[in-house]
Amino acid sequence: xxxxxxxxxxxxxxxxxxxxxxxxxxxxxxxxxxxxxxxxxxxxxxxxxxxxxxxxxxxxxxxxxxxxxxxxxxxxxxxxxxxxxxxxxxxxxxxxxxxxxxxxxxxxxxxxxxxxxxxxxxxxxxxxxxxxxxxxxxxxxxxxxxxxxxxxxxxxxxxxxxxxxxxxxxxxxxxxxxxxxxxxxxxxxxxxxxxxxxxxxxxxxxxxxxxxxxxxxxxxxxxxxxxxxxxxxxxxxxxxxxxxxxxxxxxxxxxxxxxxxxxxxxxxxxxxxxxxxxxxxxxxxxxxxxxxxxxxxxxxxxxxxxxxxxxxxxxxxxxxxxxxxxxxxxxxxxxxxxxxxxxxxxxxxxxxxxxxxxxxxxxxxxxxxxxxxxxxxxxxxxxxxxxxxxxxxxxxxxxxxxxxxxxxxxxxxxxxxxxxxxxx
Numbered sequence: 001x002x003x004x005x006x007x008x009x010x011x012x013x014x015x016x017x018x019x020x021x022x023x024x025x026x027x028x029x030x031x032x033x034x035x036x037x038x039x040x041x042x043x044x045x046x047x048x049x050x051x052x053x054x055x056x057x058x059x060x061x062x063x064x065x066x067x068x069x070x071x072x073x074x075x076x077x078x079x080x081x082x083x084x085x086x087x088x089x090x091x092x093x094x095x096x097x098x099x100x101x102x103x104x105x106x107x108x109x110x111x112x113x114x115x116x117x118x119x120x121x122x123x124x125x126x127x128x129x130x131x132x133x134x135x136x137x138x139x140x141x142x143x144x145x146x147x148x149x150x151x152x153x154x155x156x157x158x159x160x161x162x163x164x165x166x167x168x169x170x171x172x173x174x175x176x177x178x179x180x181x182x183x184x185x186x187x188x189x190x191x192x193x194x195x196x197x198x199x200x201x202x203x204x205x206x207x208x209x210x211x212x213x214x215x216x217x218x219x220x221x222x223x224x225x226x227x228x229x230x231x232x233x234x235x236x237x238x239x240x241x242x243x244x245x246x247x248x249x250x251x252x253x254x255x256x257x258x259x260x261x262x263x264x265x266x267x268x269x270x271x272x273x274x275x276x277x278x279x280x281x282x283x284x285x286x287x288x289x290x291x292x293x294x295x296x297x298x299x300x301x302x303x304x305x306x307x308x309x310x311x312x313x314x315x316x317x318x319x320x321x322x323x324x325x326x327x328x329x330x331x332x333x334x335x336x337x338x339x340x341x342x343x344x345x346x347x348x349x350x351x352x353x354x355x356x357x358x359x360x361x362x363x364x365x366x367x368x369x370x371x372x373x374x375x376x377x378x379x380x381x382x383x384x385x386x387x388x389x390x391x392x393x394x395x396x397x398x399x400x401x402x403x404x405x406x407x408x409x410x411x412x413x414x415x416x417x418x419x420x421x422x423x424x
Contacts, residue, residue, distance in 0.1 A: 006032045013037065015219065016078035020045045021070060024077045036085075038078035041111045042252045043218045047073040095119045095380065098221060100127070101343030102134035103254065103261045106284045110277060111251050117377040122342055123387070125259040126175035126223045128167060133288040135261040138163060142266060144234040150183040151239040153230045153265075157189045160228050160264045161197060167224065168203050175223030177207040180214055180253045182243060186230050187212050214249045217256045225257035231273050232266040243275045250277055306330060311338040313345065320397050321347055321361045324407070328359075331408050333415060335359060341388060344381060352415050353422035358385050359411060360394045 001007065003026075011031035013019060016038035028034055047054075054073035058064045069080050082090075096104055096116045108116040127134060142155030160179055167173040181187050191211045194203055203209055210216070231243070243250075254261055263285060270282040306329040308322040321337070325348070328335050339349035341358075348359035362378070382392045391414065395407050 001030065003029070005029060009033065010035065013077060016081065017076045018043055018045050018218070019077040020047070021072050021075065021077050021080055034081070036078060036081040038076070040076075040078055040082070040248075041107075042248055043215060044248065045076050049073055095376070097121070098258055099255060100125055100134035100257075100259060102288055103257050105343075106135075106281055107251050107255050110280060111247075117380060118343055119377075119380045119384075120258075120343075121384070121387075126173075127259040128171060128173045128175070128224060129260070133285075134257075134259060135263075135285050135288055137263045137265070137267050137282070137285045139267055140232075140264055141268075142232040144230060144232050144236070144239070146236050146239070147185045150185040151230050151235065152183065152185040152189055153228070153232055154189065156228055156230060156232065156265055157186060157193055160190050160226055161193045163226055163262060163264055164194065164203055164207070164209070165197070165199070168207055169199055173224070174206065175259065177209050177224045177226065178217060178220070178222035178256060179209070179211040179226045179228065180217055180256065181228040181230060182214065182246065182249060182253070183230050183239070184213055186228055190228065214253045218252055221256050221258055223258050224260045224262065225254070226262045226264060227253055229263065229265040229270060229278065231275070231278065232269045235269070235273060240273055240275065243273075243278065247277045250281075254281070309337065313338060316345070318361060318363065318397075320363075320400050324348075324359075324361055324395070324400055324404075327404055327408050328411060331412055333408075333411055341385065341390070344385065346385075350411065350415070352418040355418045355421075356390045357411070357414055358390045358392045360392070361397065361400065362394055363397050 007030040009031075010033050011027045012035045013024060013027065014037045016024075016036045017040050018038070049057075049072065051071070051073045054071050055064070058067060058071065063070065069075055069083065092115065094115055094117050096108075096118050097120055098104070099118075099120060100122065101118050101120070104116065104118060104120075108114055108118070125134075138159065140156050140159040142153040142159075144151050144153050146152075164177065164179070167177065179187070179190055181190070194200055194209065194211065197203060208222075210220070210222070230239075263281075267282045267286065271279045273279070306326050308317065308325045311317065316338070325335060325337060328348075333350060335348035335350050337348055339346045341349075346358045347361050350357040350359060360378075378394075382394075385392055393410065393414065400407055
């Protein structure tokens, strides 16, 4: 390839948060334009020079002022490109298709400010326990030692192998499995224990088992991921300090799972170690069992009368939902508010002779995009509910305000059609 400026119309660089600036310069020189793709919340490139040497080089070549973003040791190509792009040139890939909502929702809220739209097709997930939360914690109180460098928790490592045995031998699970941990010594010990297991070949081959640190899993995924945090009694301050400054590694570790994320470790130590994201995650997994998304319906207020009943999340209920509920009730309909289906919380669910209707009340502020269309996340939601056998009926608030009798009649007509079909 000739070393000519503008030789290519466009260069596209993926995983740019892992790309160092120097390696990209020959590509950028040859390009008229560039698309830089990456996730600053995931793994970064590993610098070959320390920050002090980097600063010395910038100073030596008169680049210390105004060129801080070009510091190779601290900034990736993504870090460099991000502030050089105008707001209109930044595109966020928001639709998430890999993981069950139980798995990705923590990262969505903690790392991505709730901006991800979960569009995972649950029919493709190979969940080992379909009726349980897809993220769960196996509590193990171990003891941490420092085997030269890093950290190792022998009791936790053995518990990970026990979990692998339970999945593969006892349960007969046939999906793919990975084991990830922040510390190299822990990964090596788990691998040694698996290799010494009497069913080692079965575990490794049937599960396509990969055991390693986070860097080996970047860009990879498994049906089930087992995460070994190591944190417990005896944890050295240096190891805790490493965890505190590597939240991006944790984000990668827990988002490799498609169908199930199993944490094997000490939840009490995770909450008290002083690692903010780990404590928050331990609380998140602990609370998953009481999340209304784990249950089919809120179980509250069914056939409770014409007044809108008590529900699990009253803060999500709009005034127009309360008004619409009363109008539907008075028309002889019996909608169930805040009914949970998969990862969705339905405004109303109506059941007639085996048929299911999802009724949604949409405010323009939260459900309409700039060109007047229904938001993409709601379109994805509609498609998934239809796949699950639901009919979907959405009403804008202004329709309820201006055409309430007609809106009620639409629902009433749907009910009458289902009854007619049933009688046939």
